[in-house]
Amino acid sequence: SWESGYVLNPGDGSTIGIVITNLGNSYQSYTFESDELPSGWTFDGFPHQTDNLEPYGGEESFIVNFQVADNANPGYVNFTVDVILDEDDYKVTELFISVKVEYYAEFAIDVVEIESFAGPGETHTFNVDITNNANIEDDINLEITGLLEGWDTCILVNQVCSSKISIGKGKTSSFILEITTNSNEAANTVNGVFLHLEAVSSLNSKESHFDTFTVYTNPVYDLSVEIPSDRKEGTSGETIPFQIVVTNEGNAIDYVSLPSPLAPAGWLTSFSESSFTLAPLQSKTVYLNIEVPANVYGGENMIEAIVSSDQSGESIDLDFVVYVEEKADVDVELKMTAGEVTAGTIGRFTVRLSNNGNTIEKLSLTMEGKRKSWFTLPSDTISLEPGSYEEIIIEVKPPIMQAATETSGMLNVTLSTDASKTTKLSLPFAVLKSDLVIDEPIDEEEDSLLPAPSFISVILIVSLLSRLIRRR
Incomplete structure (x- = not known):
C-alpha cells in the first residue's frame, strides 16, 4: 500500500x-x-x-x-x-x-556596464542580460529605483519602452536601459547616483533579483556676459564705469578671471574684482573703471577686455568705447621768411604746423594765387598727433626774367577731421633783378607774348659776337 x-x-x-x-x-x-x-x-x-x-x-x-x-x-x-x-x-x-x-521560478540578471558618464540632459545607456532558469517561460517585471526627480527612463525591450520582458525556458534575453538626466543636472563625477534594477518573476513573486549601476554627470563650463552699455562719453580726467554681468551657465563651479584690459597709451583701467568663483547658474556684477587721461585724443577710444574661465580656458572678448568730443585746432606759423630772392634762384620759407587740438590730423597743403607755380611744397600732406608739431621748408623760385618786385604766395592748410576748416598763411618776399639779365627784365604779370626790345638787342649782340669769332 x-x-x-x-x-x-x-x-x-x-x-x-x-x-x-x-x-x-x-x-x-x-x-x-x-x-x-x-x-x-x-x-x-x-x-x-x-x-x-x-x-x-x-x-x-x-x-x-x-x-x-x-x-x-x-x-x-x-x-x-x-x-x-x-x-x-x-x-x-x-x-x-x-x-x-510545480512551476519553478529562477533567473539571473546582469547589468553589463556598471557605470556611465555623460553631460547634463544627455542619455545614459546600459545593456542588461537576463537568463531564465525556470521550467517554463517567465514574464519578469522590471523597475529602476533610486532615480532623481525629473529623470526620464526607458526600459527598451524590442525597441519599445516596457516594464517587463518575456523569456523562454532556459533562454537569455537582452535589453537596454536608457536614463536621461535633467538639462540643469549638477556635475557629479565623484560619487555619482547609485541605481538599482529590480526584477521580479511573475511565476513566483518571491523570486526577485537586482543589479546595481551608477550614473555620473560630467561638468560643463559655460560663461555668459551681459553688458548694459559698451559705449559712453567722457572728458579729460573723468573716470568712466562700465557694468559687466558674468553668469555661470554651466553645471559646475567655475573660477573666473579678468586680465588687465588693453587700453590706449596713458589710459588707466581697473576692475572692481579681477577674479572670483561662480556656482552653477550664479551671476556676479563687476565694474570696469576707466580713467580718461589729461591729454586724451578726441573721437572713439577703444578698450579691450577679456572674461575667461580658469576651468575650461573659455574666453569672451569685450570691447568698450569711450567717446571724447573732438576739438580740432591747428596753428600755422611763419617761422622764417625767404626775404629777398634773386630772380632765377631759390628762396626758402620755414613754416611750423602745430596740432593744438585733440584729434589726429592729416593736413592737406596747397598753394594758391597767381604766383603758386613758383612754390614747391615738401609734401602734399602732413600727419600730426595731438600736441605735436612739424616745421616744413617751402621753396620759392621766381623766373629769371622776373623784374624786381614785392610779392607773396598763399599757403592753404586743410584739416582732415573737418574739411571745412582751412588756415591760410601769406608767404611774402621781395624779388631782386637777376644780374644775368642786361636790359630791364620783364614783369611776369605783363600779358605780352613777344620778347621786349631790350631782350631782342641782347640776342642780336650775342649773334654778332658769334659771327666775329668764326671769321677769325
Whole structure:
C-alpha cells in the first residue's frame, strides 16, 4: 500500500514508503519494478525484491528515494510500479504514483556596464542580460529605483519602452536601459547616483533579483556676459564705469578671471574684482573703471577686455568705447621768411604746423594765387598727433626774367577731421633783378607774348659776337 500525491519542484527529492502483506497460504517473495519511470528522474530502491514472506499476514516495508529532474516540465507526472510474484513471474498488482511538478521560478540578471558618464540632459545607456532558469517561460517585471526627480527612463525591450520582458525556458534575453538626466543636472563625477534594477518573476513573486549601476554627470563650463552699455562719453580726467554681468551657465563651479584690459597709451583701467568663483547658474556684477587721461585724443577710444574661465580656458572678448568730443585746432606759423630772392634762384620759407587740438590730423597743403607755380611744397600732406608739431621748408623760385618786385604766395592748410576748416598763411618776399639779365627784365604779370626790345638787342649782340669769332 502507498498513498500517492506529491507536489514538488524540479530538482526536489522525496521518498516512497511501501508496505507489502502476504495474504497467501505459502511463503512467497515479490519484486517491485517499473518500465514507466520518468526520464531524467533518479530512483534509489527500484527494482526491489522482498524476502520470503510468511503466509497469512507476513509483511515487509521498504523506502524508495527519488529526485525530480532539474529540467522537469510543470504538470502531473504519472507512472505505475508492478508487483511481481517471483514464484510464477506473475504481476499480482500495481502501484499508481502521481507527482505534481510545480512551476519553478529562477533567473539571473546582469547589468553589463556598471557605470556611465555623460553631460547634463544627455542619455545614459546600459545593456542588461537576463537568463531564465525556470521550467517554463517567465514574464519578469522590471523597475529602476533610486532615480532623481525629473529623470526620464526607458526600459527598451524590442525597441519599445516596457516594464517587463518575456523569456523562454532556459533562454537569455537582452535589453537596454536608457536614463536621461535633467538639462540643469549638477556635475557629479565623484560619487555619482547609485541605481538599482529590480526584477521580479511573475511565476513566483518571491523570486526577485537586482543589479546595481551608477550614473555620473560630467561638468560643463559655460560663461555668459551681459553688458548694459559698451559705449559712453567722457572728458579729460573723468573716470568712466562700465557694468559687466558674468553668469555661470554651466553645471559646475567655475573660477573666473579678468586680465588687465588693453587700453590706449596713458589710459588707466581697473576692475572692481579681477577674479572670483561662480556656482552653477550664479551671476556676479563687476565694474570696469576707466580713467580718461589729461591729454586724451578726441573721437572713439577703444578698450579691450577679456572674461575667461580658469576651468575650461573659455574666453569672451569685450570691447568698450569711450567717446571724447573732438576739438580740432591747428596753428600755422611763419617761422622764417625767404626775404629777398634773386630772380632765377631759390628762396626758402620755414613754416611750423602745430596740432593744438585733440584729434589726429592729416593736413592737406596747397598753394594758391597767381604766383603758386613758383612754390614747391615738401609734401602734399602732413600727419600730426595731438600736441605735436612739424616745421616744413617751402621753396620759392621766381623766373629769371622776373623784374624786381614785392610779392607773396598763399599757403592753404586743410584739416582732415573737418574739411571745412582751412588756415591760410601769406608767404611774402621781395624779388631782386637777376644780374644775368642786361636790359630791364620783364614783369611776369605783363600779358605780352613777344620778347621786349631790350631782350631782342641782347640776342642780336650775342649773334654778332658769334659771327666775329668764326671769321677769325
